[in-house]
Amino acid sequence: MSYKLLTNLVRLIVYIIMIFIALLCIVPIYILFINATRSTPQINSGISFLPSTFLAFNWGVLGSSGSVNLFRSFGNSAIIAFSNTIITVYFAVLTAYAIEVYNFKLKKVVYSLVMLLVMIPGQVAVIGFYMQMSAFGWLNTFYPLIIPAIAVPTSVFFAKQYLESCLVKELIHAGRIDGCSELGIMHKIMMPIAIPGMFTMAIFAFVGSWNNFFTPFLIITDQKKATLPMAVQIIVNGNTYNREIGAFYLGLAISIVPVVVVYICLSKFIVGGMAMGAVKE
């Protein structure tokens, strides 16, 4: 067999495998969205790839019933995720800027600590975290899900990688000569330069916070304060919409719509950012 023919054959097989794996990724999500528009009898009769007309009906069921209010949980998650994202990005850039720009003695120690915590995150000590929040009287509040965002090692690591590539020291010197304060230099000179990187960080912080199940699950017991993943878990376990499976699927669809929409619009930033964050050693 000639080299060219063989290459083409291999290419064909590779494409088939790729398409198969791509279908594994897409089809379940597609079915989820389709089922959100179908009625319970339709869903019970089997899988379909064409949408139906029961979206409004399912929406009505979702709004009216259940011990857990999905829309309130959606709001809770949004509040937490937005606050978390803003704090994460700002403080990660602040920390990374310090490591990158200043030559203080403990710089290496701080950076090693960041590296260590990237590999072994504080999440492994979740019980200790729970007790600490309990001691602060923060159980059943949103603080434990927002305030720790001042110290997110993975974001600091990413910000450091990013600043390394875009920071212009001459501008910082110029700022100093012009009498700008150090914090002012960071806000007015550095941050505008770093906006694309901050944007990528923001997406990751948002998605991480939005999808987090374990920490809110331990911290929050009041169902009024339940986050979206907790609401989904309650719906699944409690069979809240047992008779209306369409509404159940719609609930699931609502929980992932924001992320899917953001991903479709910004996938280049996200995939590129993921690659940029971790490669260099």
Add this chain to the structure above:
Amino acid sequence: MKTKKIRQGGKIDRWGYIFVAPFIIGILVFTLYPVGDMFFKSFTNATNRAFNQELEVIGFANYQTVLGNQSFITSIGTTWKIWIISFIPQLGIALMISAWFTSVRLRLKCVGLFRTVFYMPNLLMSATVAALYTTLFSNLGPINRMLINLGLITEPIFFRDTPSFMVGLVAYLQWWLWFGVTIVLLMAGMTSISPSLYESATVDGANGGQMFFKITLPLLRPVMLYVLVTSLVGGMQMMDIPYMINGENRPGGRMGEFATMNVVMTNTYFNGNSTRNLGLASAAGMVIFAVTLVAALILLAIMNIGKDDDSKLEKKRLKRLNKESKLGKAVLS
């Protein structure tokens, strides 16, 4: 950085401490102190009833209770089992796909699109993923309906009552959620390898397999190390999918067949009891912490032992390759 290096400890550089202060405080308050606190409380009879209670140090009693708990001991093995079943295909398939994606010979089209699709599952809420698969595979769910409609089976299969199937499903979902991330990381590592190495290897008559094992794999070591360690640490913390996949308020499966360490810990020490025995929970947390840390350290040690002799060989090989490629080019021109 081309700018002149300023003497350490200069006045301006003190700002560094101010800028990193929030981060350090955050790490101390929300990570390091809790670890220490958990360690201390694991030797006491602490509960969540009163925080000013007189703590009594009770030695290793909590650890004896935790390690005497059969389901907790089993969960350590279960966690490893699920991690290994999902991680080997994750790394293998990701390596294969990223090698194809970066292959000069195949020159695939739509690589960006495929990569985007493969990465997507990782961003989805694992609670939703678990709920979705729970309903897909329920007794009267769509999968059973489809199989019956197709005439493949006459009676619905009780997927959720089949432990081996459910373990496989949990491992599959872990793979599904994470293989895209591994592909993106490995591809970034592969594209950063200089193409001249492959060119010279081609001149030397190396085939695709040889290039993959002799050039790509050794040079991917840093990325592989990162993937391995983060995946291992994450795998030991596995919680969301095994906790929720079964539905019906039975986290970890009917017989606990896919109950990971965190699931058992949460179930035993955090579900329902109004008085939580935080001493016991801390001891369980410490065991999980220790298992994770020891595994990560062993992994790092293994990867580092191999590194020294390999990197020497690598340098030699690169030198030779370079020389030969120059020679080759000289001959060609």
